[in-house]
Amino acid sequence: MPLMTPPAISPASSLTPAPNDATKAADNIIYLNGVAKSYMAEGRMVNALQGVNLDVPRGQFLAIVGRSGCGKSTLLNLLGGLDKPSTGKVQVNGLDLAHLNEAQLTQYRRDVVGIIFQFFNLLPLLSVLENTALPALLAGQEKRKSHARAAELLNAVGLGERMQQQASLLSGGEMQRVAVARALINDPQLILADEPTGNLDSKSAEPVLNALYNLTKQENKTVVMVTHSREAAAIADVTREMRDGKFV
Ligand SMILES: Nc1ncnc2c1ncn2[C@@H]1O[C@H](COP(=O)(O)OP(=O)(O)OP(=O)(O)O)[C@@H](O)[C@H]1O
Numbered sequence: 001m002p003l004m005t006p007p008a009i010s011p012a013s014s015l016t017p018a019p020n021d022a023t024k025a026a027d028n029i030i031y032l033n034g035v036a037k038s039y040m041a042e043g044r045m046v047n048a049l050q051g052v053n054l055d056v057p058r059g060q061f062l063a064i065v066g067r068s069g070c071g072k073s074t075l076l077n078l079l080g081g082l083d084k085p086s087t088g089k090v091q092v093n094g095l096d097l098a099h100l101n102e103a104q105l106t107q108y109r110r111d112v113v114g115i116i117f118q119f120f121n122l123l124p125l126l127s128v129l130e131n132t133a134l135p136a137l138l139a140g141q142e143k144r145k146s147h148a149r150a151a152e153l154l155n156a157v158g159l160g161e162r163m164q165q166q167a168s169l170l171s172g173g174e175m176q177r178v179a180v181a182r183a184l185i186n187d188p189q190l191i192l193a194d195e196p197t198g199n200l201d202s203k204s205a206e207p208v209l210n211a212l213y214n215l216t217k218q219e220n221k222t223v224v225m226v227t228h229s230r231e232a233a234a235i236a237d238v239t240r241e242m243r244d245g246k247f248v
Pocket residue numbers: 039040041046047048066067068069070071072073074075
């Protein structure tokens with residue numbers, strides 16, 4: 001399969017923290033202040049987020065719960081630099097995301113955050129190892145190094161024996177453990193997970209949650225996980241509930 005040419009962007013070190021917020025940034029990897037997001041849908045205004053304030057200390061595993069439509073995915077999209085707030089400040093790892101240009105945002109998404117979605121998003125014809133290493137190759141990392149790091153992460157999530165298999169042969173729970181390993185391949189500071197076990201029964205969900213928790217603690221990452229499941233929220237250090245576009 002032909003690989004995409006990595007975008008011509010500058011090295012990670014060019015993403016420097018916003019100077020005014022240097023002190024806050026050192027304490028909290030996430031700092032949101034008065035964040036609102038509205039959508040215009042079919043002529044109607046939807047206020048998906050309505051004044052979100054949030055501080056997340058580095059290394060915390062945070063679970064966000066709340067009814068369908070309360071704004072959880074919208075919030076994760078803002079944290080992932082996939083969308084912009086209508087108003088308010090989104091600061092991650094010392095970076096005010098509003099101040100980043102497109103090239104810097106691309107770099108931010110690639111180097112600072114790792115994302116795990118509900119549906120595994122693996123490439124079915126690639127091996128487990130190739131899927132895990134792919135984001136590193138796209139970032140311009142050497143193949144040998146990427147594969148070595150991918151193998152290490154796959155061992156950590158208990159899939160060391162399955163590395164050479166085609167991804168399509170795995171069970172849903174196994175695929176999601178690959179997604180956990182893949183999210184960590186570029187050594188991001190922040191892991192965002194939107195319903196990572198939403199498509200799994202509780203028996204297959206458990207090893208995924210354990211892998212996510214253990215690996216991110218071991219690597220000293222911060223995690224923001226959206227979930228509907230009580231069992232999933234139970235593994236988090238802190239659980240916060242959203243209602244009508246803000247935290248309760
Ligand atoms: N791109 C969009 N355009 C218009 N409305 C949107 C868009 N994205 C989200 N919304 C609306 O914003 C509100 C919040 O959506 P969001 O996806 O954040 O909810 P959620 O809490 O993740 O829900 P779920 O638990 O069902 O995934 C909803 O009313 C949704 O319809």
